Amino acid sequence: MESTGTKKTNHLLPWLNAMVTEPYFLFHFLSFFSYVVARTSASEFLSPDSSRRLLRRLVKEETWEAFIADTLLFAKGFLIAVSLILDYHLTLCYMVGFLVISILTQQPAYHGLGNANQLTPLQLETFLTEGNTSRFWLVEFRALCSSTCIRTSRFFPDLSITYSNKNISFGIVDLGHFPNAAEKFGISLGVSMGQLPTYILFENAVEVARFPEVDFESKSSSPTITKNLLCRHFELDRRLLEYVSGK
Incomplete structure (x- = not known):
């Protein structure tokens, strides 16, 4: 040992x-x-x-x-x-x-996936609409041309290792490879908008939460992305407890 x-x-x-x-x-x-x-x-x-x-x-x-x-x-x-x-x-x-x-050079991104799935937009749509998949899907939309995405590239895989179960799955969509998917999910690829990366929680194919939240009237910047912030925002601890207790 x-x-x-x-x-x-x-x-x-x-x-x-x-x-x-x-x-x-x-x-x-x-x-x-x-x-x-x-x-x-x-x-x-x-x-x-x-x-x-x-x-x-x-x-x-x-x-x-x-x-x-x-x-x-x-x-x-x-x-x-x-x-x-x-x-x-x-x-x-x-x-x-x-x-x-x-x-x-640029800072290298973390290339591990943890328990997250690397998805194309079509695969994501298929998983969301199939009734035999997870009730929840937490998806990270990233583009590794963004320094923020590079900086946070380890957070999502780490969270997926801790919180993935039969009730919630984790997926990653690279908008650098599929930029046309950004408009479909209401994500701006503009650097000034600060929407990369975007995290969206789907419940039975319906969006129930996202970070950062889209608020065109608010000019305040979003808080710095951390694992603890994502965990609190999407209530991952509560969802894990509900799964363990069979709710």
């Missing part, structure tokens, strides 16, 4: 391998480590209060990928600010370097 430490190590090794082999992470790390050559220490430029605020922001992340991505974002800003104090030529070099990295 594997010990807890062995399980954690087995889980960590694939993540470390991805950090090393993915160009997005590799190029960022190389550029950050290069700062040691330019300046071995610049900690005096970051106050203790700033450090605490940064730490509080980072620990809110739910996945290692999101944590590392946020760390890279803050580190880029830190390097540019510090290099500007040292030498504006160094600042220009970093800005050009970060621009090249952003053009050539």
